[in-house]
Amino acid sequence: MKKAFFCASSQLAFALAISLMSGTVSAETISFDPGDLGNRLGRSISLTEAFLPRYHGLADMLGGRSKDMFQTASLQAIWYTNYSISTDFGSETGSLGRVYGDVFGARVGKNLSLLFGAGGFRYGVFLTDISLPAPAGDPAGNPFVTDFTGTQFFQDIYAIGLLIRKEVLLTAFVNQNRQYAPNSGVVDIYKPEVSEFIFGGELALGGALSVESFATETGAHLRTEGRIHPTRIVYRAMGMPGKGSFDLSTGIRWINAGDGKFTLSRYTIPTDFSFKPGKRVVLFSGFSVAGKEIREETDSLFRYGYGKAGWNLSDEIQISAGASYIADPRMAYFYQGNTEAIGYCAELQFCYEDLVRFSIGARKNWHQDLADLIETVDRPVFYASLNLLVPTLF
């Protein structure tokens, strides 16, 4: 039965994956300042870092396929609450929300496959303590309203790629950043205050080498990252398919942003490992060596580091836990002058034959969360995640 199910799954012409991650944060009220929210390059990096791994996952899925069509989608959301937000009428309590969603598709051919996808982030701050009290016994009860306040950010990424002989992946993508100034609590999505594009491209060879770069509309360079997976090269040289039980990737990331008056140039050397010593255990680890400028700003050799271990209690249940470190000079404003933070994560995951996966967990100061949104430092996040693979829809 199980085998038959997997056989049927392998024939799916359409796969839909939906992940739902929602989080709430409860912490004492602190002042909100739009740290990363106002950083268009930071937001573009966050979006591509959420989007591209899923895009690469789709490309990996194509390896064993013949002519078929795939689609996959996801939705993730986190709310950080209890921010004290400055308004024209004084300080009010509100929330910072970040929602991510994407949809991908692929048309698989023997020598040439077409991949396409769209994803987006919606960031924003909104006031949550607006009270519209009804008289006692009013049959309609109280209405709820949450005003958008401060700049609202809409970000989209569109990508199209060609996978040639399932070895060379050539991708072009464009980021659209839109910003809105709410009018009396309302966002009119047809009237952006700012709308701009960032263009990018990526070349990946055999899953072992990749180069990715961003540029503005005017062609100014923003970021370049190159990665190499030496273990995959070794495995391929030995004629072993896949990633093996040990995977290592390393590279260099160079960020180069400027507004004509000053230029910010920073580089880091990210390295990631994964190791599966047995059937039950998976280990993940990584770090990023800081470049000269970041070292001077933080007095730290490392930009971040992390370690995480997963343990399969059974085929259906996995637990995992990890710890991380991150150094960032922007943290000082939000974290009582500290520029370093130790983070943790813990997760419990249930799965059924790769088709249903549900996980719940908690994170605090996890390096990736802070890299995406520095405003969230010192705030615990509790989340739940649901992933579904749905058989052919059309």
Add this chain to the structure above:
Amino acid sequence: MPQKTILPRITAGTVLSLSLLFASCSNVLNVVISPFAPDFLPEAHAENGSVLIPLSLSSEREYTDDAGSWETDYAWYVYRSEISPYQGMALVGRLYRPGALGVYTDIRHRLASDGDGDQYIATTYSDKDFSLSRLNASGSETVQNQNSNASSYFIDENAPRTTLYYRVSKVRLKKEYTKKEYTISGSEHIVTDIEYSLEHTETSGWTAAENQ
């Protein structure tokens, strides 16, 4: 795969993908990030010491399912603050549709047993008073209830002479039919529960009026 099935799949996939692309992910996510965010602004005009707020109500019923459930406009609730759009909001009045006010009777059914242990369908009736009170949240009779047949404005006649902030919220009257099936002594009985309710369906952002 037969050739004739490929084209419809490609077409369907392309249409779905393009529609999602053009819809723009972030626009779709805007609905998710704050479900209670307002999507319209009210108007408020100060005139001769009063503040006029144009509002409209419809008597049309919108049917919501095959069982005949429907909803219709009931009233606009108008809130005002002298402090800020975020603090001190209080209900100052309602613009109501007279035909929607009244006492409505919910009908519910359940399976019960009599003294001999025989089952039967018991029916209960409960009245809901959807008329309007003039009491405010503090218990004072200050709430102004105004008939929408008389004016397409809510007129805040007691507006203080200062800067005022207003929000409005539309309330809909809903009638819901729910079919239930019971089997008693081998025979099936179908009955219909009826429930009336009021619900705030859309709440505005805010507007300011200088009432000099």
